[in-house]
Each structure stands twice: as C-alpha cells, then as structure tokens.
Amino acid sequence: xxxxxxxxxxxxxxxxxxxxxxxxxxxxxxxxxxxxxxxxxxxxxxxxxxxxxxxxxxxxxxxxxxxxxxxxxxxxxxxxxxxxxxxxxxxxxxxxxxxxxxxxxxxxxxxxxxxxxxxxxxxxxxxxxxxxxxxxxxxxxxxxxxxxxxxxxxxxxxxxxxxxxxxxxxxxxxxxxxxxxxxxxxxxxxxxxxxxxxxxxxxxxxxxxxxxxxxxxxxxxxxxxxxxxxxxxxxxxxxxxxxxxxxxxxxxxxxxxxxxxxxxxxxxxxxxxxxxxxxxxxxxxxxxxxxxxxxxxxxxxxxxxxxxxxxxxxxxxxxxxxxxxxxxxxxxxxxxxxxxxxxxxxxxxxxxxxxxxxxxxxxxxxxxxxxxxxxxxxxxxxxxxxxxxxxxxxxxxxxxxxxxxxxxxxxxxxxxxxxxxxxxxxxxxxxxxxxxxxxxxxxxxxxxxxxxxxxx
Numbered sequence: 001x002x003x004x005x006x007x008x009x010x011x012x013x014x015x016x017x018x019x020x021x022x023x024x025x026x027x028x029x030x031x032x033x034x035x036x037x038x039x040x041x042x043x044x045x046x047x048x049x050x051x052x053x054x055x056x057x058x059x060x061x062x063x064x065x066x067x068x069x070x071x072x073x074x075x076x077x078x079x080x081x082x083x084x085x086x087x088x089x090x091x092x093x094x095x096x097x098x099x100x101x102x103x104x105x106x107x108x109x110x111x112x113x114x115x116x117x118x119x120x121x122x123x124x125x126x127x128x129x130x131x132x133x134x135x136x137x138x139x140x141x142x143x144x145x146x147x148x149x150x151x152x153x154x155x156x157x158x159x160x161x162x163x164x165x166x167x168x169x170x171x172x173x174x175x176x177x178x179x180x181x182x183x184x185x186x187x188x189x190x191x192x193x194x195x196x197x198x199x200x201x202x203x204x205x206x207x208x209x210x211x212x213x214x215x216x217x218x219x220x221x222x223x224x225x226x227x228x229x230x231x232x233x234x235x236x237x238x239x240x241x242x243x244x245x246x247x248x249x250x251x252x253x254x255x256x257x258x259x260x261x262x263x264x265x266x267x268x269x270x271x272x273x274x275x276x277x278x279x280x281x282x283x284x285x286x287x288x289x290x291x292x293x294x295x296x297x298x299x300x301x302x303x304x305x306x307x308x309x310x311x312x313x314x315x316x317x318x319x320x321x322x323x324x325x326x327x328x329x330x331x332x333x334x335x336x337x338x339x340x341x342x343x344x345x346x347x348x349x350x351x352x353x354x355x356x357x358x359x360x361x362x363x364x365x366x367x368x369x370x371x372x373x374x375x376x377x378x379x380x381x382x383x384x385x386x387x388x389x390x391x392x393x394x395x396x397x398x399x400x401x402x403x404x405x406x407x408x409x410x411x412x413x414x415x416x417x418x419x420x421x422x423x424x425x426x427x428x429x430x431x432x433x434x435x436x437x438x439x440x441x442x443x444x445x446x447x448x449x450x451x452x453x454x455x456x
Contacts, residue, residue: 028092048074076100089156116418126435130294188229316379390416
C-alpha cells in the first residue's frame, strides 16, 4: 500500500514519514505536507528542515506529528544558549537565529490574519527587542520536593518541574535567586506545596525587575496565610542577595493562577518603580505589567505617535492595567477613561495618575464587556489591550456602536486578534499592522493594529 493510500485510509497513526517543512505556524509548529497532500504540523521544526516524523494525531484536514530525526537543517537554526532548552517549556525558538525569529513572527501574523480573518494585508517587519536575552521583568518559578527542595520551571507539555539554576532570558538577579533560594528554603524547613495531595505551603517564587531603575522584587507565594518561615527566609535572602529591594508574601489558594490574592510586604517599599520616556509607574506585586520593558516603551511611543493626537480627543482605554498606555494618552489628549477589572491595577493606575500629575483621566473598575454596554459618552479614539483571549464579539460590536474615529488594538495573540479584526473590519479599515518582539526566544508576538472608521 502506498503512503497516499495509507493516509487516505486513516492507517497512518505511528507511521513514520519524511517531511520537508515549508512554513512556520503560531504555536511553535513547522508545517509540511504528507505524501497525500495533507498538511502536517511538527513541533520544534522550521522552514527548510527535512525531518523524519511519526504521526501522533490525525484530523480530517490536518495531522500532527512528532519529530524523530533532523535529516537536513534549516538555515534558520543555531545552537541554543540554554542548557535546559527543549526540556524546560519556557522557550520554543532559542535554536533560531534572532533575525530569523523576527522574520518568522512577521509571517505568522500575516498568515493568521489571512487564514482566520480573510484579511490579506501588508504586515510591517517585526520591531526587535533591545535585549535578546535577560529581557524578562517577571518570571514565575515553581517549588517542588524531590529528595530536597527544587526550584524551576515546568517541563515542556508537563506539570513536572525542571530544576534550573540559570535562565538566559532572565536578569542576573533572578539567576542569583535560583542559585540561593532552594538552599535557604531547605534550611527554613518550610513545607513545599504538593498540587496532587493539596498538602504543604510554599508554591512559587515570582521574581520581578525594573530595568529602568535596577530594582528586584522577590515574591513568595503560599497556599495558606500562615508562613512562619518567612522571617528566616527574608533574613537569609538579604544576606545572600542584598540587591533585592522588596520581599513580598502572597497568599493564594488557587492552583490555576500563580500570582493573585492578598499580600504582605516583608521587606522594602513593596512596589517596583518603572520610568519610561515621559512617565513614571509604581507596579504592585500582583499587578500586570508588560513583560519586556524596552519593547513596552517602544509600543507606547508607536501607538501614541500613530494616533496623531491633537489634544482635543476623548479616549477610551480598555483593559488599561496600571495605565501603561493611559498616562501618555492623557498627556496628549483632552480626556481618557481607563477601564480595568483588577482592583489592584485600578488602585495603582489612580496612584500613577497622581505621580504623573495627570487630572484629565479617570479609572473605572469594571469588566470591560459589562462597562462598554452602558457607555454612552463620546469616544474619538479607542485603545484596547486585551488578555490572550482577545476582546470577543460582544466588545467588538459595542466598539462599532460607539463609532470612534480611530482604534488601536494591542494584541498578544494573533489568532484572537484576527478573529476580532474580522468583526471590526466591517466598519473600519486597517491602516497599519506592526508586530513587536515582546518575547524573544519564543513563538509569542505582540501586534499593534491601527484602524480608521470608514464613513459611507
């Protein structure tokens, strides 16, 4: 029986095929064709690779396969800088030259818009990160216990923890913490939380950093409010890593979200100070802030410049967080209404407005979907920066109802961006699509789309 006949008869599970990879898909998959013409997605492969792969899943239109052997290497490839690469699940593209990462991300955005939204439009080249390594200002490390305290990151496609003592995409102070914290926790006799048995206390170490002010925050996340070992851990950590500016204890009973819940400041100011070109921010321990300071700064500059604000506009800033875009928008427009559901972020946003002496804005603590349905004021411009799931149909339809002249949509997921743009595209034309490399070494890409109302 030929390869083509086997595929057509669904007899190819666990069969081995030779596949040439033609393009790269969002999600970290190389795409090639099986002998019958069916598309096959293979994780960890890149355009130009010739691979041997085993089919692990077949659907009516596509198949998924596991890489067995690399027969010919793509010109995109390089030796990864991390000894844990391929085992730890944090990075997916560290074995790709940086210029090629940028090229592939531009193609991914274009492909998602074309495939999902049926929008075939020019996508500008992805703007690089100033730092290819050491760029992250937040990392969530997990504790586990295996003949001693282990601190690390989740294994690829698993909940098992890979113990690591360095991470190339982290700042130096994070790597120092990875070295010293397991021993300190071991000495403290703190019980490590076991998610299977729901026993123990200490769950995560979250590290946060301000690149602009060189401040480091260490956050210990526990299942319960009790954390008797905190005093000992604090003292030992400051002895071994004195450059830490704040130590926080977060009490979080959830096993699905790492960083949320009430917190206590064990040492320091309890906030991170971040400065951009024209504004200052104070970031509380559990509040969201863009993960790459230098790229976030470029995005704020790009969005506000492209909107070409004249000073008379009323702006609606949705999913505003601590005011990352809000502050600059308020400096350049007449009035900004910022909407955010997180109580901690709203509180910080109001404080940040005061720090920057801005009075022409207000923060509304509300779910965006609920708020926008009742919004009846004028909005000349809407800026939205939703989480990975996107804004969704309801919010997009309300934006069309409000009918701003311009929209700036900031997205961290090109597939949900494409879905939402398909709705907005009925009344708005796309003026620019600009990807930013917020997460070097990964397949993730941040995209800013500028749209203008079509008046018929």
